[in-house]
Amino acid sequence: MAAARVRSGGRPTLEEVAARAGVGRGTASRVINGSPRVSAQTREAVEAAVAELGYVPNRAARALAGNRTDAIALVVPESETRFFAEPYFSDIVRGVGAALADTEMQLLLTLAGNDRERRRLASYLTAHRVDGVLLVSVHADDPLPDLLEQLGMPSVISGRRHAAETLPSVDSDNFEGARAAVDHFISRGRRSIATITGRLDVYGAQRRLDGYRKAIASAGLDPDERLIAPADFSEEGGARAMRELLVRRPDVDAVFAASDVMAAGARQVLRESGRRIPDDVALIGFDDSAVARHMDPPLTSVRQPIEEMGRTMTRVLLQEIANRSEDRAVERPRIVLPTELVVRESS
Amino acid sequence: MAAARVRSGGRPTLEEVAARAGVGRGTASRVINGSPRVSAQTREAVEAAVAELGYVPNRAARALAGNRTDAIALVVPESETRFFAEPYFSDIVRGVGAALADTEMQLLLTLAGNDRERRRLASYLTAHRVDGVLLVSVHADDPLPDLLEQLGMPSVISGRRHAAETLPSVDSDNFEGARAAVDHFISRGRRSIATITGRLDVYGAQRRLDGYRKAIASAGLDPDERLIAPADFSEEGGARAMRELLVRRPDVDAVFAASDVMAAGARQVLRESGRRIPDDVALIGFDDSAVARHMDPPLTSVRQPIEEMGRTMTRVLLQEIANRSEDRAVERPRIVLPTELVVRESS
DNA sequence: ACTCCCCTTGGGAGCGCTCCCAAGCCTACG
DNA sequence: CGTAGGCTTGGGAGCGCTCCCAAGGGGAGT
Numbered sequence A, B: 001m002a003a004a005r006v007r008s009g010g011r012p013t014l015e016e017v018a019a020r021a022g023v024g025r026g027t028a029s030r031v032i033n034g035s036p037r038v039s040a041q042t043r044e045a046v047e048a049a050v051a052e053l054g055y056v057p058n059r060a061a062r063a064l065a066g067n068r069t070d071a072i073a074l075v076v077p078e079s080e081t082r083f084f085a086e087p088y089f090s091d092i093v094r095g096v097g098a099a100l101a102d103t104e105m106q107l108l109l110t111l112a113g114n115d116r117e118r119r120r121l122a123s124y125l126t127a128h129r130v131d132g133v134l135l136v137s138v139h140a141d142d143p144l145p146d147l148l149e150q151l152g153m154p155s156v157i158s159g160r161r162h163a164a165e166t167l168p169s170v171d172s173d174n175f176e177g178a179r180a181a182v183d184h185f186i187s188r189g190r191r192s193i194a195t196i197t198g199r200l201d202v203y204g205a206q207r208r209l210d211g212y213r214k215a216i217a218s219a220g221l222d223p224d225e226r227l228i229a230p231a232d233f234s235e236e237g238g239a240r241a242m243r244e245l246l247v248r249r250p251d252v253d254a255v256f257a258a259s260d261v262m263a264a265g266a267r268q269v270l271r272e273s274g275r276r277i278p279d280d281v282a283l284i285g286f287d288d289s290a291v292a293r294h295m296d297p298p299l300t301s302v303r304q305p306i307e308e309m310g311r312t313m314t315r316v317l318l319q320e321i322a323n324r325s326e327d328r329a330v331e332r333p334r335i336v337l338p339t340e341l342v343v344r345e346s347s
Numbered sequence C: 001a002c003t004c005c006c007c008t009t010g011g012g013a014g015c016g017c018t019c020c021c022a023a024g025c026c027t028a029c030g
Numbered sequence D: 001c002g003t004a005g006g007c008t009t010g011g012g013a014g015c016g017c018t019c020c021c022a023a024g025g026g027g028a029g030t
Helices: A014-021 A024-032 A038-055 A059-066 A087-100 A114-125 A146-148 A174-187 A203-218 A235-248 A258-272 A290-294 A306-323 B016-023 B024-031 B041-051 B061-066 B087-100 B115-127 B145-151 B174-187 B203-218 B233-247 B260-273 B290-294 B305-325
Strands: A073-079 A108-111 A133-137 A153-157 A169-172 A192-195 A228-230 A254-257 A283-288 A300-303 A336-337 A341-344 B071-077 B106-111 B132-135 B155-158 B170-174 B194-198 B228-230 B255-257 B282-287 B301-302 B334-337 B340-342
Touching: A014 A024, A014 A038, A038 A087, A038 A169, A038 B301, A059 B061, A073 A114, A073 B041, A073 B194, A073 B233, A087 A108, A087 A254, A087 A306, A108 A114, A108 B061, A108 B087, A114 A146, A114 A235, A133 A306, A153 A306, A169 A174, A169 A306, A174 A192, A174 A341, A192 A235, A192 A258, A228 A235, A235 A254, A235 A258, A235 A290, A235 B155, A235 B228, A235 B260, A254 A258, A258 A283, A258 A290, A283 A290, A290 B145, A290 B290, A300 B233, A336 B170, B016 B233, B024 B041, B071 B087, B071 B115, B087 B106, B087 B305, B106 B115, B106 B290, B106 B305, B115 B145, B132 B145, B132 B305, B145 B155, B155 B305, B170 B174, B170 B203, B170 B340, B174 B194, B174 B228, B174 B255, B174 B282, B174 B340, B194 B260, B194 B290, B203 B340, B233 B255, B233 B260, B255 B260, B260 B290, B305 B334
Parallel strands: A073 A108, A073 A133, A133 A153, A153 A169, A169 A336, A192 A228, A192 A254, A254 A283, A283 A300, B071 B106, B071 B132, B132 B155, B155 B170, B170 B334, B194 B228, B194 B255, B255 B282, B282 B301
Antiparallel strands: A108 B106, A300 A341, B301 B340
């Protein structure tokens, strides 16, 4: 049995560390897990043994014995990875990675396709015993969040599904971001300010529209519904919406698009209609993506602190995991991170 | 002990499935792992029990008993996640996810910072017992690949470190991509064709330069070294290189930049110098990123099949893992995927 | 000086699964 | 009719670790 299996290193076990340090397995375990119930002298001996042997605990054994995994899953709706191929994805990951850096936690990346798969996913996640789940880009009717909640799996959601989100959530301030964009238009003397919205079943898109409305109203401008063109976050959708706007209100002199990509579509249409940006029509996007920086003219855009969202989500999740067995009545954190208007030449 | 721990579901175990099906644990295990050494009748009984109980195997137990993990790690150099925030990262992940979809394999995402961390990483990866490693964006002097190779950990590398790469690798055809770009210039009558290179310690960048040289030579053009400007993949570097080119060869009428981002920098400088694109100077980038599509004018660019690279890498890795215990002498696959010139208005 | 209590420590009992051996059964063959 | 050999099958022995209990040692208190 012993030498039968050709293992690369023959990793040392806790037992071996304990033997080397001249202590029992339990004591060695205590040292490794930072329990305070160990004398300084013993601790040193064990630590020395760990160093000498290059011991690294076996995760599987830990997970099995401890009924936890020291791993969290980042669930990404696969259908959308392309959609948010923009910095979003990688920035979130960086944030999560940063927050996990000093932890023993591992990050599991899970791509979930359609709803059926997501349903299966819930059972997988609990069976594979992930300690917690990070949910990114969730639709209002996604079944997964509720499933996870029922299963008592600690979870944090990016954005929200609706105003009454029950899960802990970390969102950016879509409302204020939109408002800042429109206020910016107003302060520069624009009066016929339109908006191209994202899919309004996405809470964030709704909030951006709310912010737009609020800014218009606060400024005492005429809230013309013809200045609101719904789209779907796509470039083509943005172009289509822009065309509609030009028909309905040819005098439009500013457009706030709820995403940079839609702004790119709008820009195209504005160009084709012979309008100059920003001279004739000012344009602002949302996301502050690479598209914004490289657009011609460079696009003013609302920046979301995406990496920070990833970091915060992770911190909140770790907290939730730590509180797991605690009072179920602890209130769920709902964090809203500030957005920032990055002014470039399009406005 | 039994009901002491408040577990969400009280997941069924193999033992319970076996009891329910009226068979032994071993038999149940065989069915679940698709062993052929089970009678059809028994198989059905076990499968029924699995379905009724909603049994899902416990990964940790499996890993511990089977000395494998059914997980692979995607190692991303953290310092570069921003650098390749462009489609790259998410496309790779999609490809990997797609290849893993029908598998039981999980994907572990590991961000490794500097070299020291990467060194530690090797021991972690083996201790956490990942079955294999996907290495993305590796520098020529990265210690990790060799460490993994020594440890006998199945690994696949994207791109290569150098011509004599020892690890299994999946790369895109940088050489042909570059050549196609330059050939395209030539076919459109350009004669003073320059190139802005990436960091030449990156093998891919070197190959792109080779392709450029080859195309120039094949066409019988004068291979003027002044037409070759080294840069570092950054926008600012691209701009700097372009300025140099304009000084050295003011008559340049075409520029092949080894990345879209550098092309964006070059475009800026060309604009400032009063040159029109493509009328005065044609421009081609590499990557076919969002930047290319949204540039003004839209940038002709060499597309790499990134998602497919992710898929292929994964398949190769799974194969390597399957062959693990086999002959060590099996040759290492080195796959090169074709690139494609996407012609837009800048050329 | 004796007792009580707290701090440390060792190690048994699993966690749920895979691996493998030995046993039971049936079929085919001599 | 006996026996060899192939299929299936059950279940013991761990995998390496955490949890927890009981035991041993001191120090403080009276």
